[in-house]
Amino acid sequence: MLDAMQEETADLAELRGDCERCFGLCCVALPFSASADFKIDKAAGKPCRNLRDDHRCGIHARLRQSGFTGCTVYDCFGAGQKVSQITFAGQDWRNAPAEHARRMFDVFPVVRQLHELLWYLTEALALPAARPVHADLRRALAATERLTREPAEELAGLDVAAHRQEINVLLLRTSELVRAGTRGRGKNRRNADLIGARLKGADLRGADLRGAYLIAADLTGADLRGADLIGADLRDADLTDADLTGAFFLTQPQVDAARGGAGTRLPGSVTRPAHWAARL
Ligand code: SF4
Numbered sequence: 001m002l003d004a005m006q007e008e009t010a011d012l013a014e015l016r017g018d019c020e021r022c023f024g025l026c027c028v029a030l031p032f033s034a035s036a037d038f039k040i041d042k043a044a045g046k047p048c049r050n051l052r053d054d055h056r057c058g059i060h061a062r063l064r065q066s067g068f069t070g071c072t073v074y075d076c077f078g079a080g081q082k083v084s085q086i087t088f089a090g091q092d093w094r095n096a097p098a099e100h101a102r103r104m105f106d107v108f109p110v111v112r113q114l115h116e117l118l119w120y121l122t123e124a125l126a127l128p129a130a131r132p133v134h135a136d137l138r139r140a141l142a143a144t145e146r147l148t149r150e151p152a153e154e155l156a157g158l159d160v161a162a163h164r165q166e167i168n169v170l171l172l173r174t175s176e177l178v179r180a181g182t183r184g185r186g187k188n189r190r191n192a193d194l195i196g197a198r199l200k201g202a203d204l205r206g207a208d209l210r211g212a213y214l215i216a217a218d219l220t221g222a223d224l225r226g227a228d229l230i231g232a233d234l235r236d237a238d239l240t241d242a243d244l245t246g247a248f249f250l251t252q253p254q255v256d257a258a259r260g261g262a263g264t265r266l267p268g269s270v271t272r273p274a275h276w277a278a279r280l
Helices: 004-013 079-087 098-125 128-148 152-156 160-180 252-257 274-279
Strands: none
Touching (some): 098 152, 098 160
8 A cells, every 4th residue: 555655656746747648738839038048939839949740859868958958947747748638639739720729729838837736735635744734635636636627618718826826825824734843943935035045054944935036046055854945946056965855845847947966855756857967
């Protein structure tokens, strides 16, 4: 029988992108602008020039060197395969009428947001300290999952911001319950501007770092055990030798966007990025 953490891992695995079952939706539906993350401009609904006919990326093995770092830190949370295979029943946008393709590209970002919520709710349910709200979390998980299976027309008109707000109330309560049981000071750094901050070795156990801007922050050797990292911007933050054991609401794109090494301790819900190996 699976224990709680294994169950969590099994569920979270379903919420990771599976490009084999997706029609390259993130490479078409989403816009991006020429910047440090993307070499070129691309409009929403327009296929990226690097997207091949088989829906695979033509420069996948050299995205970073080619100026497309932004693509390496993106995760659809499994929305790509859901929209491709369930919402649109396996109908490839390349062989479909323009209206069908447009609708597909409209729906994808909506389902992506819902799947991100599914990720957080699934993780919250695996946190023993959140037991007082587990029943509410289960209801919210079921309702969100149901929404992801609505027809395309319903999804396109969904007020996803309102749904996010409802879920956020529960996630905040979860955060309070979990951090209350964390030893340490549990600092409130919610939405804090910590860009480039020198936080080497900082005691951030049980800290509320929701939405904090930690871009390029020096977090080497920092103690982030039990911290809430939902929405924290970790681009280029240095997590070398940092301890994130038990940190929660941390997603793979956040970790992928940061720097780290063999000494970085991560929670079981995320994996060590391959590009960290170059720094080992
Ligand atoms: S560079 Fe590759 S991964 Fe990035 S949008 Fe283009 S095809 Fe997709």
